[in-house]
Amino acid sequence: MSGPKQFYDYVDANQDSFIQRLSEAVAIPSVSTDPARRDDVHRMGSWLESQLNKYGVTTRAVPLGQQELEGKVLEYPPAILGRIGDDLSKKTVLIYGHFDVQPADKSDGWNTEPFQLHVDRESGKMYGRGSTDDKGPVLGWLNVLEAHHTLGLELPINLRFCFEGLEEDGSQGLDELIATEVAKGVEGWFHGVDCVCISDNYWLNTRTPCLTYGLRGIAYYQVVVSGPASDLHSGLGGSIYEPMTTLILLLGKLVSVEGRILIPGIYDGIAAADSSELQKYQDIDFSVADLEKIAGAPIALSEDRVTVMMGRTREPSLSLHGIEGAYSGAGGKTVIPSTVSGKFSLRLVPPQTPEDITKKVLSYIEAEFAKLNTKLKMKVELLGGGNPWVADTKHWNYEAAQRATEAIWGQTPNYTREGGSIPVTLTFAQNLGVNVLLLPMGRGDDGAHSTNEKLDISNFINGTKLLGTYLYEVANISAQK
Amino acid sequence: MSGPKQFYDYVDANQDSFIQRLSEAVAIPSVSTDPARRDDVHRMGSWLESQLNKYGVTTRAVPLGQQELEGKVLEYPPAILGRIGDDLSKKTVLIYGHFDVQPADKSDGWNTEPFQLHVDRESGKMYGRGSTDDKGPVLGWLNVLEAHHTLGLELPINLRFCFEGLEEDGSQGLDELIATEVAKGVEGWFHGVDCVCISDNYWLNTRTPCLTYGLRGIAYYQVVVSGPASDLHSGLGGSIYEPMTTLILLLGKLVSVEGRILIPGIYDGIAAADSSELQKYQDIDFSVADLEKIAGAPIALSEDRVTVMMGRTREPSLSLHGIEGAYSGAGGKTVIPSTVSGKFSLRLVPPQTPEDITKKVLSYIEAEFAKLNTKLKMKVELLGGGNPWVADTKHWNYEAAQRATEAIWGQTPNYTREGGSIPVTLTFAQNLGVNVLLLPMGRGDDGAHSTNEKLDISNFINGTKLLGTYLYEVANISAQK
Ligand SMILES: [Zn+2]
Ligand SMILES: [Zn+2]
Ligand SMILES: [Zn+2]
Ligand SMILES: [Zn+2]
Structure with missing residues (x-):
């Protein structure tokens, strides 16, 4: 483990309070597409901001304007920007996440109340809207901050945060905010950022961690x-x-x-895939049966798993x-x-x-x-x-994430591209001109936008360790270079 | 004119009271598809029954069962059966019509209140929901009955009536009612019927009366x-x-x-059209421009008017x-x-x-x-x-209708088939085994199911004369044969 032992011990010792905080977050029904829930999205933003402040993060809530929805004028939830650390000798990592969630109603087919985190100790699963998309990962970062703050440990890198409350509603205003901050140059919030890490994606299956380097x-x-x-x-x-x-x-x-x-x-x-790219696909732990499980029927276009994965992503x-x-x-x-x-x-x-x-x-x-x-x-x-997005996986950002994954999960991560889009990924890559990494916390069966969305306790706790370790690996690698 | 002069004089002299009665009928918003208006459909049936009784028609309101609509159990409006005349030496004509109407709301784009007959003396048009579909034609029969009753004139034929209140909602129960009555044989309401006359259709244009002998x-x-x-x-x-x-x-x-x-x-x-059928199409006063007016755009499949009419109907x-x-x-x-x-x-x-x-x-x-x-x-x-339906136009039923049309409108009617369906037509033809005629009152621009539905005063008054004359022609022709 490249992080200090105290950090890992702290995470292990504070599992219950971390889960308790996730319960608090899930209990705020911050559904961005529902005008009746708009106040809850604002409330969720304030809650997040005060958590960040508690651990020494300087924040700014940036208003993103107004919209007319169903005849009402509604204030967009602000983006919550955060910064901690200004040591010029350290790398600066920008973290993105979102604090709004998809709609959910028990009558849609949930087994438990969607806005009440249901912790099933037997199966090790925590059910609730936003548990994995994207409150779990966002709270993973809070856990890392809390551990360092409480233990009096210095963070190995400088951190910048960009959290938004409109991801599920088209990320209104976010592109402009990022462009505006970049245009400010040295005065901008994102000045000096060396790489970006986004945790808003999932493993391809339930067994193997992955790093995602491409989106269509x-x-x-x-x-x-x-x-x-x-x-x-x-x-x-x-x-x-x-x-x-x-x-x-x-x-x-x-x-x-x-x-x-x-x-x-x-x-x-x-371009056709070269041998190193083909190897990445060969290495991925994903079968035609896995695809057909997602589709719910035996309807794969090919019996060859690499053909199917490439058809879906490249x-x-x-x-x-x-x-x-x-x-x-x-x-x-x-x-x-x-x-x-x-x-x-x-x-x-x-x-x-x-x-x-x-x-x-x-x-x-x-x-x-x-x-x-x-x-x-x-x-x-x-x-x-x-536009589509593909990152350079030979970059130290990916190297750090791979080492962290190997340390925490004991497995080399699959390098995957996804068939869908996360537009902010490309916005960061293009505006900041730095490497962007998608580093998932949850599993492929979490059901991000479905009923009974869940996050495994092990993914929340190991995921917290993973995010912390990733920061230490970024620091180590840059120190070596 | 084959009817007695008194009849035509009576119709001319009583135009205003006929229009007044149409106002009364339109004022009952008998929308069969709207559960909130179901009572009005029942009320319209009772109103019609009492009008028939007033002129010596024996009636029976036949219940058609119940339905569940939007969580409420609703009684179907009954069919109103009527009979007048039992002279075995006379022909017996069965009349069909419906007393329910399409939905209408001023906000849909009506220029006047849809359930308030607006009589525009200048243009000679009467606007209101049901004016032409199908309250105008049904009241045409009431006008004929009133004239004969008031004048003490004997009807030239026996009449049977079948009025329903669910035509715009799929004629629930009507097929069964007709089959049941036919199965009763001599005891059945329709026993002895020699032909059927339905006024629930329109001229093809605004100029030329027609007789409709086919439906797809x-x-x-x-x-x-x-x-x-x-x-x-x-x-x-x-x-x-x-x-x-x-x-x-x-x-x-x-x-x-x-x-x-x-x-x-x-x-x-x-079968290809033979020369006599082709001649019928040649004779129809309908152009490609008429079709394109209906469609609202120059999108006819052919520039040849006969090809277009045949494409639409045969x-x-x-x-x-x-x-x-x-x-x-x-x-x-x-x-x-x-x-x-x-x-x-x-x-x-x-x-x-x-x-x-x-x-x-x-x-x-x-x-x-x-x-x-x-x-x-x-x-x-x-x-x-x-099934499709095509009638034998050489039958005396059509001969009588043609003569009556020539007498009232001074024009030989176009013989037309329609592209759509009126299912009850086929039910009568198949169950009674007699000739069925579609004899229209209104014009092609009446807008039966649209906003600003109308009936021309001239079509209402001449239509009343047409229906009466048709009965006399049926009597004359059968006397000759
Ligand atoms: Zn998300
Ligand atoms: Zn999402
Ligand atoms: Zn009708
Ligand atoms: Zn109709």
Whole structure:
């Protein structure tokens, strides 16, 4: 262990009070998407701020503006920025986390009250909304701070914190805040940051710790086909061009049943994996059966586990999400919808960007529409997007995280990329120009956005040790170099 | 005019009181689909029954059972059966109409209160919910009865009435009622009926009266594709078979952009139009521009008006209605839906029946699904259906209606088929085994189910004369034969 023995002893001795604090945090239902719960998100921010202050962290609550939601003007919860340590001889690590949570209601299928942490000592699991996403990891950092503060131990590095309360609602205002702070230069909150560590992800399975070094980007589109002035009775069928027919035919041109994207040029520039990258995939402890457990059915696109993992994380994909404007209820309704919007998105990998692929998507769909030769109108548009992100795993930031993981879990972590996006990752990487690491606390079966979200006690306690150890490893490695 | 002069004079002299009675009827908001308005539907039935009684019609209110709607047990409004005349030397005509209406609220875009008849003398139009669908036509019959009763004129034929209060809610219980009455034989309410006349349809345009002799049938299907146990994050895209992709590809195999149905054998047995049928279409006063006015856009499948009319009424069609289980809101949501149901229906023409075409639909979709070779599950099922109906227009029932139309409107009526369905038409034709006629009162721009529904005063008054004259023509023709 690269940290001092006192630290590990303190963590072991204070498990119960750490769990007690997690109970307190879970009991504040800080659901950012629910206007009725907005006050609780603010309350959660204040609670977090006072905890940080208690352990010597200087904080600033940065207002992020207002929004109108369901007819009410609501104050966005502020971002809580924190700093401790200004020793120029030490590295400075920026920690990100979020204190808002997904909605939850017992009636959704929870076995226990979602906003009351249920600690099951027998199974070693703690159930509650936010336990693993993302209050557990955020409190992991509080545990580290408390141990050092109480023991009078100096932290091995300088720390900066950026905690937000709108992650589950699109991180409104956060990109601007980060850009603004960076633009301040020496005066900025993030000045001097050497690397970033984010704990808002999970192991791929329930057995093997991982470090996540890549996320796919996204480009979200809608194809709108219109014609009739209003919805028509289907008794008119057979006499007019129907928007749904055209839309379905267009959506059917986008992707094969096996997931191959049919848009010309979409795979251009995506490099094949070299042997070291292939080795990373080979090393990952993840089987086709693991994937099919997540999907809940034997529907993997391949029987080869590396093919499946690469399809999910280092290849682009295209998913059809649904149709707006058509009948979507149960049973039947004989209507010819007048305007229908097909929604689909692509998950992107380097060197794809939303800008680049949008040109290809638009010209392909427009050409296919022209071939159909209908009297209807069509437009296709980008609704939103974000770039993919891949970090350099040879960086000392990853080296430190790997050593810490090996020390705490006794296993070399899997190096993984994820199929989804965490947009703030890219914002930090681009604005600060430093290495970003995703260092997970929880397991793949935690059910972050589901009912009965949980965090294993062992992941909370070992995770606290992991985060602390990671700081010592960062200090050690930089001292050696 | 084949009716007595007194009758026409009475109608002319009593226009205002007829309109007054229509105001009374419109003022009862008998919306059958709204549980809160159910009492009004019952009240409307009682009102109608007492009007019939006033003019010597024997009535019976037949209970149709109960339903559970939004947690309340509600009594279905009864069918109001009526009979007047038992002269074996006369023909017996069965009249159908409905006394319930579509929902309406001023805020939907009505210029006047929907349940307050607004009589605009300048334009000659009467606005109000139910004015044309179907209270105007039902009251046309009351006007005829009143004239004969007040004048002491004997009706030229025996009349039977079947009025229902659930037409806009699926005519619950009506098929059973008709079958039950027919099964009673001589004791049944409809015993001895020689023909049926239904006024629940409209001219094709605003200029030319018509007689409607055909309606398309319908078969409504859903294709359900499933795989994942629950909706998945699209970050999994590229590693699993996605139900939406398969569904969209299957729906894309059903119909061409020009409306040609791609299911093998679906057009089997549909006879080409012979010269007399072609002539009927040639004679119809309906242009491509009329169709495009209805659609609100220049989207006709053909520039040839006969092709367009035949496509709408004597050819089958297939419309895609929407998808259940996929994202259907505005904006974007990155979800891979786990189970999606595509809804589509076919409009049918003789000799197609739902039973017959369902075999073809199922085996085609199953074969196309097998070709896709996915690991997903698929099932396709018939949700509901009804046979098409075409009447013999050479029957004296149509001859009488044509003569009456020529006498009142000074024009030979167009013989039309409609693209939609009025299921009770077929029920009467099949159960009673007699000729059924659709004899419209209102015009093509009445807006039956829309805001600002209206009936022209001239259509109400001439329509009353038309219905009376039709009875005299039935009597005359049968006397001649
Ligand atoms: Zn999170
Ligand atoms: Zn989350
Ligand atoms: Zn009607
Ligand atoms: Zn209607």
